[in-house]
Amino acid sequence: MVVAAVAVVLCSVGLAIAAARDRPSDPPASASRSGPLPDAGTEPAGPSAETAPVVEVPSPPGTDEPERSSSRSKGSSTPVLRSRSIGEPFAGRTEGDVALRPQGATFFSWDPIQRRQPNRLDRRYGTDLLVVYLERVLAGYKADHPRAPRVGIGDLSRPGGGPFGSDFGGLGHASHQNGRDVDIYYPRRDRREQPPDSPDQIDRRLSQDLVDRFVESGAQFVFVGPRTGLRGPRGRVQVIALHDDHLHLRIGPVVPTR
DSSP: OHHHHHHHHHHHHHHHHHHHHHSOOOOOTTTTOBOOOOOSSOOOSSSOTTTSOBOOOOOOTTOSOOOOOOSBOTTOSSBOOOOEEEEETTEEEEESOEEOOSBOSSEEEOBTTTTBSSOOGGGOEEOHHHHHHHHHHHHHHHHHOTTSOOEEEOOOBOTTOOOBSGGGSTTOBSSOOSSOEEEEEOOBTTOOSSOOSSGGGBOHHHHHHHHHHHHHTTOSEEEEOTTSOOOOSBTTEEEOTTOSSEEEEEOOSOOOOO
16 A cells, blocks of 8 residues: 555656646747837937837828837737836935837927937936837827928936936926926928928918817827917917927826727
């Protein structure tokens, strides 16, 4: 009987080892995130272009830019949103933020300090909600205005959020701290891909269309310059100084999916 018992135990151990060998290993935690596109120019020290997480959305119909992988639920086209916006735009931070691409079929990024394309990586971070929202609205804009120039995008937030003042060049930003703010340059009448140098260079028809789209798609605030002639619902579209070459978009913690 002792021999039989030992045989049973040895058989059980062998089956357990075989089962463990056949069990698939867990996927890496980062498998659902895609890396960003290669960035032009030299990026500053900090998160590299190879490691910075980027949220992608499908390109609008009719473009030659392929859809890229992103953080999405399996079998769905809806991105999986994981960022956290903490605190206020003037005193906040982010967790799990992502980098906007340096450019796409619908937009280019602009460095307001070095005055060139693209904007540096550490000035292009925001919540995944902001990045997805921004690219979706611009995809609709491009579909309705296929001959319009790409829209210029300036600063979002810094990696992890926090202060973005004059220590980082120029006048800096009082807000842009919790991943929900972005500067967007008004389209120019001459179609050049750079900020307008004066209000008379602004394509007001296209600029007003952008303001209207952001309002209709759930933006919390749109700040515009006093010499632009742009308008919108009182309270949500506000006229402030130093915004005659760009509008400042702010989304809330949640925006409608449209």
